Amino acid sequence: MRITEGTLDHPAVRELITEHLKDMHDTSPPESIHALDLTALHAPELTFWSAWIQPRGSLAAGDSLTPGDSLAGCAALKELGPSHGEIKTMRTAPQARGRGVASTMLEHLIAVAAARGYSRLSLETGVEDYFAAARRLYARHGFTVCPPFGSYVPDPNSVFMTRALR
Known part of the structure; x- marks a missing residue:
């Protein structure tokens, strides 16, 4: 698997983000949806990555995506x-x-x-x-439930989690 930074312009990525937003709207009340659209993901305080699976094996660090690569x-x-x-915007294809x-x-x-x-x-x-x-994934990686952070407010439809890094 190869993780690549800044691939928001790739059609497969755009499709996955669109699917992600649709699922959020199908699952959560509108006032509790905090998912970001493609425009918001371009904000300067955000860094975006995509994961790719290569059919021919792993790529070297400097290699670029090829048409056969599959968005993961x-x-x-x-x-x-x-x-x-x-x-x-954590999402698996x-x-x-x-x-x-x-x-x-x-x-x-x-x-x-x-x-x-951080x-x-x-x-x-x-x-x-x-x-x-x-x-469950976040808990397995050391995240625990916490109060709202940043600009979030208490929301009965949200779970806030955090992990200390040092």
């Missing part, structure tokens, strides 16, 4: 301040589910956040059963 997932990291980051994509992306985000000097990494997810697998 995506995630973004939002800087809330000099020591605090937020995970946004349907054809790649069950292959460790989410864990790989989450480990990448944790490593980037630590390298940036002392804390947080996220918001839903309370519905639809989000149960995501909550």
